[in-house]
Amino acid sequence: MKFAKLVRRNLFRSKVRSLLMIALMGAIFFLVATLIQILAAFESLNTGGAGDRLVVQSAFSLATMLPYAHEQKIRQVPGVVDVAKSQWLGGYYKERRNTFAILSVDADKFKTVFPEHKLDDAENAAFVRDRQGAIAGADLMKRFGWKLGDRITLHREIFPFDPEVTIRAVGHHPVQGSILFVHQDYLNETLKWNRVGTFWVKVADPNQMAGISQQIDAAFKNSEDPTETFTEKEFNRQFVNMMGNIKLLFSSISLCSIFMTVLLAAITMSMAARERVTEVAVLKAIGFGRRLILGLMLTEFVITTLAGFAVGVGGAALLYANVDVAKYTMGYLPNFHIAPATAAICAAAALAVGLVAGGLPSMKSANLSVVDGLRKVV
């Protein structure tokens, strides 16, 4: 394109200002991309989970535990294939910053009820055999350099229970690579409570889940421990809803950042356009039309914002590709990276910022009267 040189030269007319502008855009798009990605990680909780599982918890709250005896009644509901008890333990390895998800689960039911962890048969058998065995997610194995057979001690967070376990199996869940499972029996042997937080129910026909839920809850309606049964997706959504304010906060910060970018870019671009009033008048005098002037200036401004996008989002992608974010977020952001969709959203935002912020000064330049423009200095 024969006008490319003109655009390129104008882009770096004031190198310091252009570089500062690109750096500022880069910093803001880095922040926005990161926030969007964190929001996406929250959202993935919503979409995660198998479609053939129900979760039974106490009707009072998730913190209220249910008696083991419920399991037998749940099993008797038609359509139930299997049931696994599970309890959130929390905890950490060696230091608090090494916090990650630790759950107890019925070892012999794990492979049937949670097949998406893709356990090796031999490893699963070893886990089932060893009451102090553990299944560690692949990300944890990598993060701490663990090997099968390693003996580790975990530290309590909620219960008076510091599990000493041997890693017997590696979980290969596509998303949840930072979870560690221990035996439910091991927990119960220590605490002797015979109570558990949740029952995970695998059903034969996902279309019957609503009916099965009602039957389970009806079975305990008049007991001391009534239940509330959710599909797994509904259960996960509870946690996302708990994060509702965080989502709103992050979304607001993202929008404010982009709005701030628009204002800063508009100020800078207006200054850049104002400095060139006479030059634009000269270009118009020698025959550059209104559309051409508008196109040249908008191209210049959009390139600036896209360069900011490239620096910010490219930098974020590079950083998260080389830094284990899970390590610094106590395992809450496993496999954290800038997804193509996030990059696309930021690219669209950068384009929009360029067009919106550059639109007004470009229009003013394009509509400038040649006589008025030349009069500025002549």
Next chain:
Amino acid sequence: MTETLVQINNVRKVYQRDAFEVPVLNGITVDVPRGDFLALMGPSGSGKTTLLNLIAGIDRPTGGSITVDGREISRFNESALASWRARHVGFIFQLYNLIPVLNAFENVELPLLLTKLSKKQRRQHVESALNIVGLGDRMFHYPRQLSGGQEQRVAIARAVVTDPTIIVADEPTGDLDAKNAQETLDLLQQLNEEFEKTIVMVTHDPKAAQHAKRTLHLEKGLLVESVEEQAAEA
């Protein structure tokens, strides 16, 4: 008989300044023959630059008509005027008005970017324009690396590179020292005489006007006299 290139017929121009109407030209009628070198003189506010702007098609009259090379440009819309200027008008300004981020070659090439010429053809045109103004060896110098006189010569090269129908010059020597002013005027005279370019020049300087074939004086928006250049009379 000399062909008329520019016909200015009863042209009026009124500027609106806030609530006030400021009349600048009050019915100017004048013809500019092809190949003429016309100087417009007059005190500040007499309307000479306004008349030049109207001839160049960067402003439109409030009344009357302006015809250049058989086309009534006063009826053109803005877009048509821009295209017309690109093909028919070369501009020379008092402060040269070169684009500072482009070198001499690129500044002269600017008007050619609006044509369909190939890169090679553009280069040939630019080189020959810069050679005419004696700056063939300064092609890749930026404006800040040139003297005022050299900058004005680059501006002249930019004005002639498209081989325009008419060249308009607004105080072309107003910002130059005597030596550079003389060189610039010689160059304009050369363009007029050797290359038969029609030139309309606004100036305050009677010495500059002496280089023109004709001088018209304006006062309060009216034409007050016309003086034929001695050489032309001879």
